[in-house]
Amino acid sequence: MKLKVLGCSGGIGGAQARTTSFLVDEDILIDCGTGAGELSLDAMRRIDHVFLTHAHLDHIACLPLLIDSVGDARSLPVTVHATPETIRILHSHVFNWLVWPDFSAIPDRHHPFMRFQPMKLGESISLGGRVIKALPAQHTVPTVAYALDSGEGQLVFSGDTAYCPELIAAINAQPALRHLIVETAFADEQHGLAVASRHLCPSMLLAMLEEVHVTPEVHITHLKPGADLRIIAQIEAGAPRLKPRRLQMGQELYF
Numbered sequence: 001m002k003l004k005v006l007g008c009s010g011g012i013g014g015a016q017a018r019t020t021s022f023l024v025d026e027d028i029l030i031d032c033g034t035g036a037g038e039l040s041l042d043a044m045r046r047i048d049h050v051f052l053t054h055a056h057l058d059h060i061a062c063l064p065l066l067i068d069s070v071g072d073a074r075s076l077p078v079t080v081h082a083t084p085e086t087i088r089i090l091h092s093h094v095f096n097w098l099v100w101p102d103f104s105a106i107p108d109r110h111h112p113f114m115r116f117q118p119m120k121l122g123e124s125i126s127l128g129g130r131v132i133k134a135l136p137a138q139h140t141v142p143t144v145a146y147a148l149d150s151g152e153g154q155l156v157f158s159g160d161t162a163y164c165p166e167l168i169a170a171i172n173a174q175p176a177l178r179h180l181i182v183e184t185a186f187a188d189e190q191h192g193l194a195v196a197s198r199h200l201c202p203s204m205l206l207a208m209l210e211e212v213h214v215t216p217e218v219h220i221t222h223l224k225p226g227a228d229l230r231i232i233a234q235i236e237a238g239a240p241r242l243k244p245r246r247l248q249m250g251q252e253l254y255f
């Protein structure tokens, strides 16, 4: 499998700051932040599945626009996989006919442009031999991480998370983990904000990596603009065994 980074910033500001969205092969998006707006119309039309970690705006901002842009040109609905809680939030607060039309009922309920597929924590979905599993994570709203398994190796994406022992256990349970994409949103001097908003800062990431007993390439994502250079310097100062690197927009990971 191939994962291409469309956006991996914790905010906006400049050409390299697009929020979270990863293209998997040609037909799957993991989150649909502003990075998804980098796709051409043709590439957007090929998206059959969107897996959402949670309902926060930086992870869903382009979903309503994408559905509206491609719906008419597709014969099948785009399937949006998320937990029942996240689906409820999106239905009530985004696809509510006020912020945006309810595309799960357009053009009609039997042939919609988009359909929600509830996915429980621990559940796996197989798409042509590619298995995507929802893993535990902790944030201010209901959230999941994801493990992607090609059959030859795995990639885990933390989504937005605080320090989460259950996620660490799930990471350690991957038999051939090639890549770990893990957030570090704030710098250490923003520790209070990291705790309040349930994100990691470098000291928390370093503590987490101490507990990781598999040997993936580690990629740091969701750095808040303006704090990004300090976050990376603070991680490097901790000299972690797994030598994390900053995830880059446009980067491709194979597993």
Ligand SMILES: Nc1ncnc2c1ncn2[C@@H]1O[C@@H]2COP(=O)(O)O[C@H]2[C@H]1O
Residues within 6 Å of the ligand: 010, 056, 058, 140, 160, 193, 196, 197, 198
């Ligand atoms: N007290 C707070 N709780 C949650 N989020 C906050 C708070 N203060 C500021 N924020 C910001 O709101 C953002 C919402 O998206 P994020 O979780 O990516 O990151 C969060 C922080 O950058």
